[in-house]
Amino acid sequence: MSGKKLRVATTSLAGCFGCHMSLLDIDERLIDLLELVEFDASPLTDKKHPGPCDLALIEGGLCNAENVHVLRELRKQCKILVAVGACAITGGLPAQRNNLDVRDCLRSVYLSGPGLAGGGLIPNDPELPLPLAQVHPLHDVVKVDYFLPGCPPSADAIWQFLTDLLAGRTPALGHGLIHYD
Amino acid sequence: MNGDLETAKDATKLRRIAIEPVTRVEGHGKVTILLDDQHRVHQVRLHIVEFRGFERFIQGRPYWEVPVMVQRLCGICPVSHHLAASKALDKVVGVQQVPRTAELVRRLMHYGQILQSHALHFYHLSSPDLLFGFGSDPGPRNVVGVLAAYPDIAKQGVLLRKFGQEVIRITAGKRVHGTGSIPGGVNKSVSPEDREELLRPLPEILEWAQAGVRLVAALHQQHQDLYDHFGTVPSSLLSLVAKDGSLDLYDGVLRAKDHQGAIIFDQVEPQDYLTRLQEEVRSWSYMKFPFIESLGPSEGWYKVGPLARVQNCDRIGTPLAEAARQELLAAAPGHLVHAPLAYHWARMIELLHSAEVIQELLAEPELGGSELVGKGPRGGGGVGIIEAPRGTLIHHYQVDDQDLVTLCNLIVSTTHNNQAMNEAIRQVARQYLDGHEPTEGLLNHIEVAIRAFDPCLSCATHALGQMPLVVELQDPSGQVVARLSRGVEPIG
Numbered sequence: 301m302s303g304k305k306l307r308v309a310t311t312s313l314a315g316c317f318g319c320h321m322s323l324l325d326i327d328e329r330l331i332d333l334l335e336l337v338e339f340d341a342s343p344l345t346d347k348k349h350p351g352p353c354d355l356a357l358i359e360g361g362l363c364n365a366e367n368v369h370v371l372r373e374l375r376k377q378c379k380i381l382v383a384v385g386a387c388a389i390t391g392g393l394p395a396q397r398n399n400l401d402v403r404d405c406l407r408s409v410y411l412s413g414p415g416l417a418g419g420g421l422i423p424n425d426p427e428l429p430l431p432l433a434q435v436h437p438l439h440d441v442v443k444v445d446y447f448l449p450g451c452p453p454s455a456d457a458i459w460q461f462l463t464d465l466l467a468g469r470t471p472a473l474g475h476g477l478i479h480y481d
Numbered sequence: 482m483n484g485d486l487e488t489a490k491d492a493t494k495l496r497r498i499a500i501e502p503v504t505r506v507e508g509h510g511k512v513t514i515l516l517d518d519q520h521r522v523h524q525v526r527l528h529i530v531e532f533r534g535f536e537r538f539i540q541g542r543p544y545w546e547v548p549v550m551v552q553r554l555c556g557i558c559p560v561s562h563h564l565a566a567s568k569a570l571d572k573v574v575g576v577q578q579v580p581r582t583a584e585l586v587r588r589l590m591h592y593g594q595i596l597q598s599h600a601l602h603f604y605h606l607s608s609p610d611l612l613f614g615f616g617s618d619p620g621p622r623n624v625v626g627v628l629a630a631y632p633d634i635a636k637q638g639v640l641l642r643k644f645g646q647e648v649i650r651i652t653a654g655k656r657v658h659g660t661g662s663i664p665g666g667v668n669k670s671v672s673p674e675d676r677e678e679l680l681r682p683l684p685e686i687l688e689w690a691q692a693g694v695r696l697v698a699a700l701h702q703q704h705q706d707l708y709d710h711f712g713t714v715p716s717s718l719l720s721l722v723a724k725d726g727s728l729d730l731y732d733g734v735l736r737a738k739d740h741q742g743a744i745i746f747d748q749v750e751p752q753d754y755l756t757r758l759q760e761e762v763r764s765w766s767y768m769k770f771p772f773i774e775s776l777g778p779s780e781g782w783y784k785v786g787p788l789a790r791v792q793n794c795d796r797i798g799t800p801l802a803e804a805a806r807q808e809l810l811a812a813a814p815g816h817l818v819h820a821p822l823a824y825h826w827a828r829m830i831e832l833l834h835s836a837e838v839i840q841e842l843l844a845e846p847e848l849g850g851s852e853l854v855g856k857g858p859r860g861g862g863g864v865g866i867i868e869a870p871r872g873t874l875i876h877h878y879q880v881d882d883q884d885l886v887t888l889c890n891l892i893v894s895t896t897h898n899n900q901a902m903n904e905a906i907r908q909v910a911r912q913y914l915d916g917h918e919p920t921e922g923l924l925n926h927i928e929v930a931i932r933a934f935d936p937c938l939s940c941a942t943h944a945l946g947q948m949p950l951v952v953e954l955q956d957p958s959g960q961v962v963a964r965l966s967r968g969v970e971p972i973g
């Protein structure tokens with residue numbers, strides 16, 4: 301890498317932020333990493349919308365229309381798109397709702413129950429993005445260049461992946477770095 | 482109170498500004514503001530925009546899966562969900578009190594969690610606002626900028642978080658989404674080698690934690706007017722306290738104080754939470770609005786989290802943190818502190834407290850014991866309440882005799898703070914935006930107020946209560962005469 305830093309965007313769609321935590325779990329290596337990369341739009345910065353960038357790390361699957369919009373925007377802006385973690389790759393735990401009807405879910409959550417004052421109502425403001433009937437993995441909607449498995453992938457796996465990429469190697473996770481839990 | 486800013490009288494001619502997404506918080510939220518031609522603010526709302534319905538699909542799963550599943554609510558405080566679920570499900574396996582070794586291991590895990598989460602929130606997410614200024618250049622206003630301008634502070638933050646994560650890895654098996662706690666106890670204790678490994682960095686950790694408290698206290702003193710009044714709206718406070726009134730983040734009874742500090746209720750057992758708290762739904766957010774039942778929805782909202790806890794308890798049981806707490810209380814003699822920015826101060830006091838507690842726990846011989854799981858007569862459900870980094874976290878389950886979950890109700894920390902955050906941003910809008918052309922720097926003021934609460938919108942997204950199931954009406958002899966099911970009806 302000659303001087304120019306790799307521009308990296310990160311986002312969380314229908315995920316739990318655990319994959320972002322695992323990225324931060326590289327601990328002090330974060331300081332080394334920042335010599336080589338700079339962040340574009342990310343929950344860690346105040347850039348709200350991505351500009352052209354080299355790499356997008358995406359955690360979480362797609363559970364509403366907004367997620368789809370953000371994903372498409374990122375795909376347009378980035379050269380390499382990485383599905384990070386079980387949710388991005390398969391929908392993950394949130395996809396457990398796929399065998400339920402989303403309308404039933406909403407009704408059971410907002411219309412019934414002890415401790416619910418005034419009988420409840422289903423939130424329906426135009427500011428709220430519409431939930432999708434099913435939770436989808438990223439590759440249902442855009443082309444994905446790499447899949448980094450794990451829930452979350454370990455910090456070492458993320459580190460290996462990034463350093464391979466930065467060195468111009470095809471990323472390969474060695475022994476012990478691929479796991480699915 | 483800023484109730485008039487919740488809904489504009491006539492939204493038709495107003496200009497809409499959205500802060501979307503809210504950044505440097507965990508999870509997904511947005512703020513919308515409606516302004517007129519003179520930039521007068523008419524409406525301000527923090528929306529939680531995702532719906533995932535976790536509680537709904539946990540129904541029908543075997544109960545022993547739950548402590549592992551619910552962690553995926555939140556990757557920042559997975560341990561809090563892991564332990565709150567375990568505590569609730571202890572009752573299902575008939576354990577009122579887990580073995581001492583299990584209790585110590587769980588406590589260690591939990592205080593590791595508080596320490597890492599508080600470090601993450603302060604150093605990685607919020608410190609840029611406090612060190613560079615709320616309206617400063619957004620380019621470097623992040624942890625990378627802090628690393629460049631204040632390398633020592635940022636590095637201490639990274640290493641404090643690392644230490645907390647290591648405590649979690651050693652007790653739970655994995656830094657994010659471990660499996661250490663199970664209904665009735667834990668699945669491993671702490672080996673002498675692991676204990677050594679955690680003790681080694683402790684002197685530095687304690688030193689940095691104290692430096693963190695000093696940093697925030699100094700910021701308050703330097704900018705006292707700003708820190709006292711920014712977004713400040715008085716409210717009640719809620720938290721767990723130990724039975725003797727001292728600070729306990731792992732277990733205890735519920736206590737609430739009103740905005741002047743008078744007790745509203747105290748010594749309320751976790752299983753009775755529904756007798757004190759209710760929730761309201763509003764059309765514009767997927768996050769519900771809880772309130773103290775006796776005060777009603779408009780007066781009964783409250784704050785949870787560090788600022789509530791350090792003022793709700795009578796004392797902190799570790800010396801350094803208690804001294805720091807006294808300093809915070811002395812800054813506002815005779816009344817409670819309600820300033821959102823004081824959350825940062827309280828949070829650093831708790832970070833210091835966690836380091837002290839971890840040190841105490843590592844000195845306990847039984848941390849390495851071999852009695853890991855308790856036994857008892859099978860129960861039908863339970864409530865587990867814990868003080869998560871962001872505040873009171875309630876998990877409530879019922880389990881049928883096939884071992885499948887039939888009810889799951891969660892009220893997560895951030896949901897308790899829903900109204901408090903909305904009040905704070907309306908107050909900031911009044912103080913800073915009203916009548917001014919909204920710039921990026923001014924809009925960041927709104928986010929600064931939200932960040933003070935350290936919301937986990939990720940948790941709040943999922944924590945959508947799903948409630949029971951069946952109400953049975955019995956006649957005096959115990960015969961069921963009517964059965965009313967409020968479960969899910971098929972949509973035709």
Ligand code: SF4
Pocket residue numbers: 314315316317318319359360384385386387388392393450451452453553556657
């Ligand atoms: S893959 Fe796991 S850690 Fe990552 S966002 Fe999904 S649930 Fe969280």
